[in-house]
Amino acid sequence: MTRTWMITGASRGLGRAFTEIALEAGDNVVATVRDPTALHELVDTYPEALLVLPLDVTDRTAVFAAVEQALSLTGRLDVLVNNAGYGLAGGIEEVSEQQARQQFEVNVFGALWCTQAVLPVMRAQGSGHLFQISSIGGVAGFLNTGLYHGSKWALEGISESLAQEVEGFGIGVTIVEPGPFRTDWNGDSMVRAAPLAAYDEVLAGRREAMSGAAARTQAGDPRRAGRALLQVLDSPTPPRRLLLGALAADTAPKVYAERLAQWAQWDEVARGADFPAGE
Helix, strand or coil, X not given: CCCEEEEECCCCHHHHHHHXXXXXXXXXXXXXXXXXXXHHHHHHHCCCCXXXXXXXXXXXXXXXXXXXXXXXXXXXXXXXXXXXXXXXXXXCCCCXXXXXXXXXXXXXXXXXXXXXXXXXXXXXXXXEEEEEECCHXXXXXXXXXXHXXXXXXXXXXXXXXXXXXXXXXXXXXXEEEECCECCCCCCCCCEECCCCHHHHHXXXXXXXXXXXXXXXXXXXXXXXXXXXXXXXXXXXXXXXXXXXXXXXXXXXXXXXXXXXXHHHHCHHHXXXXXXXXXX
């Protein structure tokens, strides 16, 4: 069956690759972007299969209108890829209120509005799949990107509850946790806080890593990531979480092993916080 995808943030990076791979697989795509001209070449190549809609995912009313428009033209929505998002670099003390709020507006609330908008469609169909594009930064935390991590941890928490709530309607949810991919994530698309001199020594290495010098040199291949999503959709048992890239595959087990060891070390203290049995 030909599927219809809705992919947010489809103009570049992983979103662009997801769009290309879905179209090459013979599926239909509703691609939402800030600038519709960014996908004109794909529109020329796939005029019948690709619908490009301008959308600011932080505008809840616009999100619901876009889903309604997409449904009126395509008749169904089988896959939502909540990909729109960006990175914010800066120490916790360095980021401004506006930067912090905007990070959550896009990475968390944007995904929430899109999810809320497509769920009635998928419930009526009795089927559908949501890909919530998180990050290895939704599992582990690193210096200089704390607000970004906070947004991805929030998305993962929302998605864990969502998966349990919609499973009975035939809707699947996969939290995608990529490591570094060859995109502009830490290049021009990244927002950077004004540095404080007090953190010059502590954050020096991470500031350099987030400077943009390494943009588009990462090991992760966006097109292979797109093919991984196809494998999930074709699987009879799609995963709740999907790590992408060797760095992510190495980091997540290590982080969880460290957490398990620390929980075990403090198990007696943890259990001692309950009332004694019988009280």
